[in-house]
Amino acid sequence: MPVIANMDSFHKLLVAAALGALSCAALAQQVSKEQIKGLDEQVQDIKKDVLAISSELQLLEEKLLYPSNTQVSLFVSLKGNGKLRLDAVRLKLDGQDAANHIYTFKELEALQGGGVQRIHTGNVRTGEHFAEVTLIGKTGETDFQQVATYKFKKAAEPKLLEIVVDRSESSGKVIQFKE
Template sequence: MGLSSFAVANNDEGLSEQIRQLKNEALDLNRDLTLLERELVYASPQTNIFVSVDVGTPIRLVDINLTIDGDHVGYHFYTDQEFEALTKGGIQRLYTGNLASGRHVLEATITGYDPLGKDYQKTTSYTFTKGAGRKMVEMQVVDDLNKQQHKFEFREWNQQ
């Protein structure tokens, strides 16, 4: 009878170890699910598009037309006072909306006047990737004095 009680004790120890491993796996899975739930519940699909211009630019910005993924999402006509605020270092929010995670194409058409007063229109495209958190994109309208028009630079911020 001594041999069979040894076999039962070994089976109990093996079973206890399996139960301990299953508990640890369940705790790990629960932790992963909690993190995923937190990311899904508190993630923000919000996207913001901003515009800024070079300080003291001799080029006059008249208006901006904005599309994202081919859909028109915004238009702004600048008064003299608004444009002056931008040339003093201001930044303007052109768009706030909810976008799904993934790649998006921003297209902006700007109308303006060069330093000689000649009007022009210029379009730029920019592709960005939206993650689970908030996304902010700044379109900087920068002087290109060689061409006497604007050029565009983009900056992105992700907020978790």
């Protein structure tokens, strides 16, 4: 009988060891889930920091590349709801190519919804300058192209110039400028 008692104790010891191993594995799994959750939160915090730093660097880069005393920015906006569909804009500043842009469907939707697109930011000296804008598009089934020039004076502060595309039927002059 002592052998059977020893076998029974051995089985109990074996079962206890197995239960202990299972509870340790469950505890380890729980700890690793908590650790993973903590690591995930740290990664999200690092992502936020990186995005904030990137935004700050972009602003600093813009200030360095385009100082306020020489900065000129041009924007494009739409007004009216005629049949004119804007396909592309070509911009020249003082006779030099400054920007060419072909519009996607989503960009046109944004402009039609009241959005404004920055088409160019650059440096010019103080004094008189001129911008030449060429619009390419369609009115119904016919091709449309119009060129307009605008003379502006650049002072020491940044210059903002809006190119307004008037799509209303009554307007003969599609391109308008607004400072």
